[in-house]
Amino acid sequence: MKTEKLLRDEPNLSVGKVATRADVAVSALHFYENKGLIRSWRNNGNQRRYKKDVLRRIAIIKAGQKMGITLGEIKDTLDTLPDSRTPTKEDWAKLSTAWQMKLDEKIAYMQRLRSYVDGCIGCGCLSMKSCPIYNPGDIVATQANGAVWLDEPDKANKAKSCYDNEN
């Protein structure tokens, strides 16, 4: 029983196997390892061997990238996982919650952007006085919501001066 459990945790996947299963290039795995996103052990012949949970880490990495999260941020998230033991259900779940929030922010951002495109580029107004597209402070006034920020979720939102009117 105990030995069986130990065997299960032993790193036994080769880089090629991981690459095939996770559908990433071997070079990407080297790259991720270099950046500290995944870890491997070496066999006697200096070849990489992976524990199976690397597959989940890669799945997380790929999911994060689809969300437009950089590898740097993904690393930060993965770094919150315990490195002393193989992550549990709860570990993954906690991580997932954080990412849902990120996604919700991004979705909200896109929706703000949509109402901006809708109400502003679409209006056809060519007067710089009234068209909020010329407001580089990224604040859009919409009928429904009041002032809406168009900046990306985490970026600082310092106010900027407006364009001069009409010339």
Next chain:
Amino acid sequence: MKTEKLLRDEPNLSVGKVATRADVAVSALHFYENKGLIRSWRNNGNQRRYKKDVLRRIAIIKAGQKMGITLGEIKDTLDTLPDSRTPTKEDWAKLSTAWQMKLDEKIAYMQRLRSYVDGCIGCGCLSMKSCPIYNPGDIVATQANGAVWLDEPDKANKAKSCYDNEN
């Protein structure tokens, strides 16, 4: 009257003015011009002069970038504008409609991604057999919608082989 109209369309903004008003760097304006996204004329001293509608083009460029659209695609969109005359209300409106669609696709994509993160990373399941996160074909089965594609809007969606089960 006529001369007044002509004067209005005459390129009279310097690169520095445009940079300040549009809140972009001069180098970015050179870059955009190089890529064919904006156009300028030269004065006697070989300095760039812009028509005022360049400001709207830049606003469009910036809005597009916020949507995650590449400059290449933005150029394609801008190229649909007439180059023989200054764009009208309708021209901008048409362009805006196309972009709304793009944005709607992106939003829908993010929402699909969210349900994936929600139902899959979050579930904590560690069995590769049942967890759709291990399905690199990017198809996620959700209770509500049936099969959902996770690929990005325009990307080709070729099916890929699944991970082997459990080892």
Next chain:
DNA sequence: ACTTTACCTCAACTTAAGGTGAGGTTTTAA
């Protein structure tokens, strides 16, 4: 008139996220 800004071109640098290929070693399969 003169000095400070602003502008010009061109080349090289930057970051992210890898991909490519050379030159050499290890594993695996017949």
Next chain:
DNA sequence: TTAAAACCTCACCTTAAGTTGAGGTAAAGT
């Protein structure tokens, strides 16, 4: 046992979207 397939490192290449700097010219303010 030997050939093919997989692996190793290291250095350089790629794309996007610019930025930076050098060396020189034009325009604007005093």
